Amino acid sequence: VIVFGGVGNSFKSEVIGILTNSNLGDIQIHKKGYVGSIDNLPLDISIPEKGLKKIESLLDNNPEIKAYSPRIRFGAMASNYVQTTGMRFTAVYPEKESKTCPSLVERIKEGNSNPESFVSPGSIVIPLNISTGMNLKLGDNIVLVATNKDGSVNGMTFKISGISENILGPQGKDGYIHIDDAKSLLRIENGEITEIAIKLNNFNKLSSIYAGLKNELKNIQGETTAKPMFEIHTWEELSPFASISKIVTLLIMVVRLVLISIVLISILNVMMMSVYERIGEIGTIASIGTLPSKILALFLTEGLSLGFFSAIAGSIIGIIIILFINLVKLKFKFGMMEISLAPQIPTAEVFFALVIVVIISALASLQPAFKASKMEPVEALRHV
Template sequence: MMMLTLAFRNILRNRRRTLLTVLSMAGGYLLVSVQLSVTEGSYDQVLDFYTRDTTGHVQVTVEGYIETPTLYKAFELTDSLLQTITSVPGVQAVAPRIESSALGYGESRSFPVNVRGVDPEREAALSYLADKVSAGRYLTNEPDAEGYAGVMIGAQVARQLSLGVGDELILVSQGADGSLANDLYRVQGILGQPGDAEERWVVMPLAAAQSFFVLPGEVHRLVILGSDYRAAQRLSEHIDGAVAKPDLAISSWQTVAKEFYETMTADKEGGMITLYVIVFLVCIGVLNTVLMSVLERTGEFGVLKAIGTSPSRLFSLILLETLLLAVIACLLGGLLALPVNLWFTLQGIALAEPMEISGIVFSHYRGQMSTYVFGFPMLVILIASFLIAIMPGIRAARIVPVDAMRTL
């Protein structure tokens, strides 16, 4: 307690210098915290959208399907498997999918398409597919009056084949049994705009896809949505333990979209360089303050050593003074960052032009309020302050009393 009191009195000796140092460190904390808030918030938006829209949080597939997806790597979808996965804590939605390719025909033209078989109700609960319908209506399981199954087609498919809502689409492909797969479908809806990820899609009911590709009762993927994409690894482990089938692979979205995940991680780490530069510049100022303080008190340290103060206590005193400055600065920086981060989280940064991704409109980059956003800058500044105090502390501890008192 005495050391803390002494350290507090020492930092108040030159109040102007102490104030400038605290404001410098608090400003660094504010900049780092705000940048982290905006960065984490924008990445959170992108990853939450991507996982819901594309991969889900966890996928169940046949071993090797993710690396080399083919028509033949399918597995049987049973009610017991669905029930087992649904009962795992944290699972919010499960949707089966069949994915392959085909050649689509309109009245006079053909175009290669990507066929996706889905359960309309389950898919709507898991992804944004239902929000992407730009014309017509969302997919249903019921055939039309003439007995044709309905499909939704991507905007590019509609343009290339000159198809609209209510027109007929012919698909030709290969069945899993080696037979020629071909059938006629009725266009119920059109998805998104040309240039969207689903511009070449043909989405049909799961039963229709199973019949078309000759995959009775089988699917290629079970896409699972959890409560948070950040907990996908842990959720995949729980599902793996519950399913316990060695022929099935339970993969988190980080594995399913490995290249995308690695790109996002590298981009995020690159952005951290700016934060470290800010902290480095703040540390230079703090180091200057601590060194000046030690040099000004050289004679005082000589007297303290002459009356029996140990070098370790002098070192601890310098360390405590520096950390005390850092703590005060972090508290002040936290108070300044709180309303700023709250504003970014609630209001966000409006984009000059709203950005539409696959029919979903993004108009703001939003911040994030989290322990990490406020705790990480504090941790970095405290560690940096500790390291900065080591050199001046060693200098004070090594002072020779006779030489030091000559400066008095």
């Protein structure tokens, strides 16, 4: 239970960390209705400049917020003058994005990976599959053609300054440009953006901080309506991995149940055999006047001791296995992500295992103990 819980939780934490620190952020804010159409990356559902200033003021005054990054997300056609393909782009301020998603620059395997300037005006970061498929390398030019929210088309030429891993798998076609270039390409003149990604100081406080921000955003209403202007979502509502995370949690619970059942059956079997092997002894101590309650207590104590010391031994072995996994740095591929398991010793898991095993031991010992205490001395002594 301890090893499986530690490894399972480590896997979840590692993948969540990769997703939130490389791309999503912990929380995102959009204009109301954007997430419902997020696959189309709509430019007509954007956060206006006035709304952005209100949100920035709210975030700047919140001590739980470590960093945030305004973004413009859009789709465009990318061409190397020979081939053309559709791509998704995230336009950012590099210094803000690298603080919000600190692992992003680690994904850049070729080119400029400086957190303060990994994209500069006129430059572009493309994923490895686009680089390979279109035979592009650092320093090459690439043309982006995009449609703005008014339906007009514009194009700009960029120089490739970085090539990144495909965090979203082989089908991932996500690139990065500077937000000033996106405003020029999309002819945005009024400071609009499409989303704000947020990084928290303490990820474990995600639920409470999310609830607090949601309540504060409700007070920011649209100019033409009294309804809330913005919507807020955690990473779980934006990533399909949230479903896998829930499955892993359910799997851990099922394994716990199975292992606890095995403990129950094992102790019950041991105690039943202990009673059957000692029928003669039970008859002897009963015949010299030992009370049934003392015989009951004797077998209950034996069962509890068996469970307690077994739990202690199992906990020590589990902790040693977890320390060994940390020592060997177990790594494997999950999709296009390299997962490095570093399970922590789950204090709550250890305590849970100890308590449950002791309780199960007591319950498993009850039936054999009652059987022993109810034996007639004459019948027990007659047993060979």
